[in-house]
Amino acid sequence: MGTDVDFVVAGAGGGLAGAIRAAELGARVLVIETNSHFRSGNNTSMSTAMIPGAGTRWQRELGLEDTPKTFVDDMLRKTHGTVDLPLAEALAGISAPLVTWLADSIGLPIELTTDFAYPGHSVLRCHTIPHRTGSALLKGLLDRASQLPNLDIMVPARVVDIAGSPAARIVVIEHPDGSLEEISTSAILLATNGFGGNAELVKLHIPEMADAHYHGSAESRGDALTIGSRLGADSGFLNAYQGHAALSYPQATLVGWATVLHGGILVNLDGERFGDETTGYSEFGHMELLQPEHAGVLVFDRQIHDACLLFDDFRQTVDAGALRWATSPSALAEQFGLPKQTFINTLDQVHMYATANSACPFGRTSWPHDLDRSDLVGVRVTAAIFHTQGGLRVDQHARVQRPDGVVIDGVYASGGSAIGISGFGASGYLAGNGLLPALGLAYLAGEDIVTRLGR
Template sequence: MSAEQRTLEDGASEIVDAASVEWDVETDVLVAGGGGTGLVAALVASEAPDLQVTVLEKTDEVGGNTSLSTGMIPAAGTRFQREAGIEETPEDMMRDVMEKNGGEADEAMVRRLCTESANLIHYLVDEWDVSLSLVDDFRYPKHSEYRMHAPPGRNGANLVAELRKRVKGASNIELLTNAPVTKLVAEEGAVVGCVAGERREEAIACERVILATDGFAGNKRMVTEWTEGLEDALYFGADGNTGDGIRWGAHLGGELACMDAYQGHASVAYQTGALSTYAVIMNGGIMVNADGERFGDESAGYSEFAVDVLRQPGGVAYELFDERIFRRLEGAFDDFDEAVELGAYVRGDTVAELADRYGFDAAAAEAAVERYNDAVEAGEPDGTGREDGTHVLEPPFYGAEVTGALFHTQGGLVVDEYARVLRADGSIVENLYAGGGTAVGISGHGAGGYLSGNGLTAALGLGRLAGIHARESLAE
């Protein structure tokens, strides 16, 4: 059995008693995982110049799921919003998050992250010169205001590149890749170090451990155990997401919550595997199935709509949009440009031409486009209940064959307002923090509670809070 496919039910503890360990090296703050959570946590902790911070990434590249995302971070009350004439409060953002998750997420944690969201953006920009700008030309489903703050190209890889550069430039941060943490070391329930290494394991003593190993979407055994019907879904996340930190925390008594929660995506190009940004849909595109029929309100959200796509014949659907949308997205999204380069989109003068190319029913699809256009012109909801249409679809058209995919899980360890791991009785697992996919997110249960940006809200937000507490507690 490979370590990457372990589950909590295996009974093999990944915790080592400190009495049995001979330490090889030591550090002050050990960050397990070099994705968005880990990189931000390391930068924050490193602001105490006397602290040594070590980041261990199990794969050969940092970034994790943050690299695969758009890099858009939602935040309410930023100066960038005010400069754009937008007056918003954290309560506004919190309301959207809670409405999307149906009130199933921890309200106190949602409030905490929304309240800290503007501080996160200002911190990254002002303290570390990270390039972020307000996205004010479109909104993802169920966001009531323009609050996304994006890196260049609206590409998470660009955000990670800047964070990595800042980490490498910090004299008291050591960043190692191909250096997986394999076990935690504990003494009387308190974490005092870890065991790490790919070819040769070393025992590393430390004062604080921040778990930034993300979720378990890359571990099919855990996916099968916790999420219904997703074991055969296309996985579009980072390779390192095998549930390690979640298992370690649970073995130490950490409480788990919302383990059935995940973020899906409804528009991954079926043939090329490229992500077709959902901005295609939110700018007025629609989807039909092999019968040429719409099968739901695409604007409900790309996470839950992924399940709807997978339920269609062959597990695929067909995006239909037009030249106006193509030109609007071209050059604005790196993901879109990459999909274009890979041939994910086909152009046709008519819907029937696209139908002939992809094999869906032409007459039904033409009728679907006509009904959608009629609703847009009338300013009324269409037959699916969709009511965000502002432009009719006109020739020439573009199409893409897409499928639903699993991006990342949203369940994990319960943490407090400082990202410290909690047991079921409310006590703290001493010296242990968790963020991103390792900690329970703010999306409630299942796929439907995911509001775009929830992942980075928890990843970078909890990373920052963990870094602050680790740094300040060690200074006491």
């Protein structure tokens, strides 16, 4: 029996990688996207476009040695051994081919981020594109998709159910007028992201961030979890998420952790630091939530400011008027209503850590730069949750599994719809752990469906 298409991809974010890969290999592909404004509204478009690749030609050009095994070891270390190992190995293994494909097949101007190392990565392995924006990444994918005659995108339409048999899946879609349509397909990829936009689910699975600002796509309602559970799928790591402690307030732009990694600090509204900022921006989101008014002030100086201009997100923060400059610690404290003497003491201590080898009580050892106290800048920031990292349990081909491990034929999941590689909670998140499962699992699904079709 013939099907309308070979492969349906629900969600035009990271799922596009799977759609394009399958179409390149000859499959008839239909992408179904619910949001007309997805080009600048989904999480892939909102991202900073940091994609890890272990063992790429960009790393080799700089003489950097890296392997999938080293990457997996980093994931194990960051998640305290809780990462799903087969998935970590599969994604670490595909990471370099994926980044290479993004350059050579999609045509993106890939470069290795060399200005600083992200927390937890033992080697420089985060690849990106100029301006470091997810919208440019998404545009590159969409431009490539438009060149493939066997790939169509239907927008706006929402995937609401999967029916049929393993031999021919029926995808039920809902049009904006409420009418339903059924499309038959050999396989479907659920790439609808997680449940960050669903406050009830966040409260249920991630209560520690129930009061945090959500900074992600409103369409991340947990549709994949709902649809998958109806099919008897297993789920896991539902309390995993990426938090962030550097979202400007009230502007809600991403200031970015490069500020910290270049030598900046984060203080609470009492003017005190509250941890080792270099452990990671994700876990710092929750730590910031526990501070007065769920808030903090990121403090850095002009040199760090200039280094961060490489990021479009940071430029937007500047353009939004979120930065306040001061020529002394006392003047900066006044700008943010911080207790002056406490804040001055904090900066005195930071100066000692950076210059006199004095030990930071929180254990921070990276002090690449002594802040210039005559040219300081601060941004008020608030704790945020960016996306959830738990979801449908998948194998190394992105195939959705039942609780007994048996694969549900013809159903795949990627990105926020699937379990991720960050273990539990917030602290297992390594930079790139969002886009690698989004693009990488979709890519693996695209290859698997074509193998299955015998093309």
